[in-house]
Amino acid sequence: MIELLRQFMELCGNKSGKIKKSIFVGALDGMFESLPFTAVFYLFTRLKELHFQADALTKKDVLIISVIFLVGVIGRWICKYFVYNLQSVAGYEAAAETRCDIGDHLKKVSMGFFSSRSIGDTITTLTDDIHFMEQNASNILEKSINNVISVLTLTICMLFFDLRIGAAFIVGALISVAIISSQQKTSRVVVEKLKDNQMKTNNKVLEYLEGITVYKLFPNAGSAKNDMGKVFSEHSKHELSLEKNFIFGSFWFLAVERITASIIIFASAWLAMKGSLDIVKAAVLLVGAFALYKPLENLGTVMGMVRMMDISMKRIRETKNIPVMEGGNKNADRFDIALDHVSFSYDGDDAVISDVTLDIPAHKMTAIVGPSGCGKTTLTRLMARFWDVSSGTVRIGGVDVRDIQPETLYQYFSIVFQNVFLFNDTIENNIRFGKPDATHEEVVNAAKRACCHEFISQLENGYDTLAGENGSSLSGGEKQRIAMARAILKDAPIIILDEATSSVDPENEWMMVKAIDELVEGKTVIMIAHKMRTIMNADQIVVMENGRIHGTGTHDTLLEKDSIYRSFWDNRKNAASWKI
Numbered sequence: 001m002i003e004l005l006r007q008f009m010e011l012c013g014n015k016s017g018k019i020k021k022s023i024f025v026g027a028l029d030g031m032f033e034s035l036p037f038t039a040v041f042y043l044f045t046r047l048k049e050l051h052f053q054a055d056a057l058t059k060k061d062v063l064i065i066s067v068i069f070l071v072g073v074i075g076r077w078i079c080k081y082f083v084y085n086l087q088s089v090a091g092y093e094a095a096a097e098t099r100c101d102i103g104d105h106l107k108k109v110s111m112g113f114f115s116s117r118s119i120g121d122t123i124t125t126l127t128d129d130i131h132f133m134e135q136n137a138s139n140i141l142e143k144s145i146n147n148v149i150s151v152l153t154l155t156i157c158m159l160f161f162d163l164r165i166g167a168a169f170i171v172g173a174l175i176s177v178a179i180i181s182s183q184q185k186t187s188r189v190v191v192e193k194l195k196d197n198q199m200k201t202n203n204k205v206l207e208y209l210e211g212i213t214v215y216k217l218f219p220n221a222g223s224a225k226n227d228m229g230k231v232f233s234e235h236s237k238h239e240l241s242l243e244k245n246f247i248f249g250s251f252w253f254l255a256v257e258r259i260t261a262s263i264i265i266f267a268s269a270w271l272a273m274k275g276s277l278d279i280v281k282a283a284v285l286l287v288g289a290f291a292l293y294k295p296l297e298n299l300g301t302v303m304g305m306v307r308m309m310d311i312s313m314k315r316i317r318e319t320k321n322i323p324v325m326e327g328g329n330k331n332a333d334r335f336d337i338a339l340d341h342v343s344f345s346y347d348g349d350d351a352v353i354s355d356v357t358l359d360i361p362a363h364k365m366t367a368i369v370g371p372s373g374c375g376k377t378t379l380t381r382l383m384a385r386f387w388d389v390s391s392g393t394v395r396i397g398g399v400d401v402r403d404i405q406p407e408t409l410y411q412y413f414s415i416v417f418q419n420v421f422l423f424n425d426t427i428e429n430n431i432r433f434g435k436p437d438a439t440h441e442e443v444v445n446a447a448k449r450a451c452c453h454e455f456i457s458q459l460e461n462g463y464d465t466l467a468g469e470n471g472s473s474l475s476g477g478e479k480q481r482i483a484m485a486r487a488i489l490k491d492a493p494i495i496i497l498d499e500a501t502s503s504v505d506p507e508n509e510w511m512m513v514k515a516i517d518e519l520v521e522g523k524t525v526i527m528i529a530h531k532m533r534t535i536m537n538a539d540q541i542v543v544m545e546n547g548r549i550h551g552t553g554t555h556d557t558l559l560e561k562d563s564i565y566r567s568f569w570d571n572r573k574n575a576a577s578w579k580i
């Protein structure tokens with residue numbers, strides 16, 4: 001528990017002060033809880049002194065009893081107010097900070113991490129786990145401490161009242177604690193399974209929504225749908241098993257509580273009758289016996305949540321501790337790229353890139369061609385250090401990319417992918433992503449150069465039009481040109497175009513070609529392409545096969561000496577001659 005508290009404080013960072021205060025106030029609240037018993041004790045003591053003649057109570061007695069009650073009630077009321085305030089503010093602020101921290105952290109993580117861990121897992125941590133923490137964590141800790149203090153205060157009071165009754169109370173409390181901890185042990189396994197299942201459920205839902213068009217077209221191909229059903233039914237199974245475990249534990253806990261409380265009542269009456277227990281103490285015990293185990297019962301409920309919190313915190317910590325890509329403090333002052341005996345494998349076994357040595361000159365256009373799956377995209381990603389090479393070196397302007405801070409390195413690159421990603425924000429903000437401090441005029445200018453100003457202006461809300469979820473309200477070609485405008489605005493010295501024109505129809509192709517011409521002027525350009533014109537005009541063409549370089553040269557030299565390029569070119573020429 002102490003360890004959990006320490007880890008939680010660490011996670012809350014500068015918000016931990018508020019959490020500590022809320023726990024302190026919660027403990028104070030636990031103490032105020034015992035005041036009504038003190039008032040009852042005082043009342044009975046006075047009644048005993050007055051030979052149980054209630055009308056002999058003085059105004060002073062009533063005042064004292066009322067003050068003790070009021071202090072108890074008002075004290076708890078004020079404590080609760082501060083506890084809820086401190087907890088909710090600290091919880092929400094700490095959760096917001098943790099989400100931002102994780103978001104920043106993930107930006108520095110190697111892309112390899114996202115290949116090995118599913119997006120659903122990360123979403124579960126960022127949503128469910130952090131949500132659980134913001135809603136419950138400080139409340140759970142405060143309640144645990146509050147109830148532990150109440151139990152301790154009650155134990156001391158009971159021992160002070162009567163050692164024999166106190167001993168009976170402690171025996172009952174110890175048996176209750178044993179039941180709670182055995183319940184915790186069995187529920188731990190179930191809670192872990194439940195939390196794991198939560199990730200699987202998120203992954204399946206995500207997959208289902210992403211593939212919704214495929215489900216529509218193939219309604220009878222139900223394996224993925226069945227998988228989702230399986231995950232959901234597993235989820236309800238775990239929930240049910242957790243509930244059963246809780247009901248079973250509560251049953252025995254309640255049995256012990258009732259039996260011990262009855263024993264305390266019976267023993268108090270018996271001892272008072274025998275004259276070995278003060279009548280006042282016996283009366284207080286008779287009144288309060290069933291309330292004695294309330295804090296323990298609360299503790300039992302809270303402990304179940306402590307287990308969940310433990311697992312959520314473990315996953316948040318794991319996400320925050322994913323190793324990031326480190327870099328040195330060097331900068332490149334020219335932008336040629338050199339790959340020196342570079343090899344790479346995604347899984348550590350099968351090489352996707354094998355011993356590639358290649359020079360990409362600055363301010364020139366290099367086209368990479370080769371059969372599908374030969375490693376073209378992977379090679380360009382290694383240049384921008386999305387992954388680290390398995391062996392060999394990638395240098396920009398003579399500097400190893402691992403010696404450059406990743407944030408600086410990414411500033412050197414503009415990459416336009418075949419599948420453009422747009423945020424569900426205005427078109428203007430999507431373009432501004434390339435230069436966050438760009439003015440509206442700069443955005444418009446970039447859009448004009450990327451040949452998308454015209455279509456944006458014709459939209460009802462112009463640049464303020466929302467692009468929709470991943471640009472769903474725009475055509476493929478429109479998205480491509482917005483991505484171009486974004487890249488033009490970024491004005492990075494190295495441009496990677498990964499089949500950027502492949503989804504553009506022939507009518508719009510000239511606009512894309514014009515946008516590319518605007519983008520690449522004076523830059524180091526690496527282009528994965530299959531359009532004949534772009535390939536022919538490249539200063540250097542690299543032909544790849546099975547992760548290796550088969551040949552490099554200009555269009556004319558490769559046509560003469562490279563068999564793969566020749567057949568690639570013949571195929572393209574034939575395809576281009578097809579007219580409908």
Ligand SMILES: Nc1ncnc2c1ncn2[C@@H]1O[C@H](COP(=O)(O)OP(=O)(O)OP(=O)(O)O)[C@@H](O)[C@H]1O
Binds near residue numbers: 371377
């Ligand atoms: N994230 C990844 N994890 C594991 N393997 C991958 C990953 N990305 C690509 N691969 C594999 O690496 C190989 C090279 O892929 P890459 O995308 O680099 O080829 P490509 O030449 O660009 O293909 P295409 O022309 O079809 O886009 C392929 O066998 C592919 O399956």
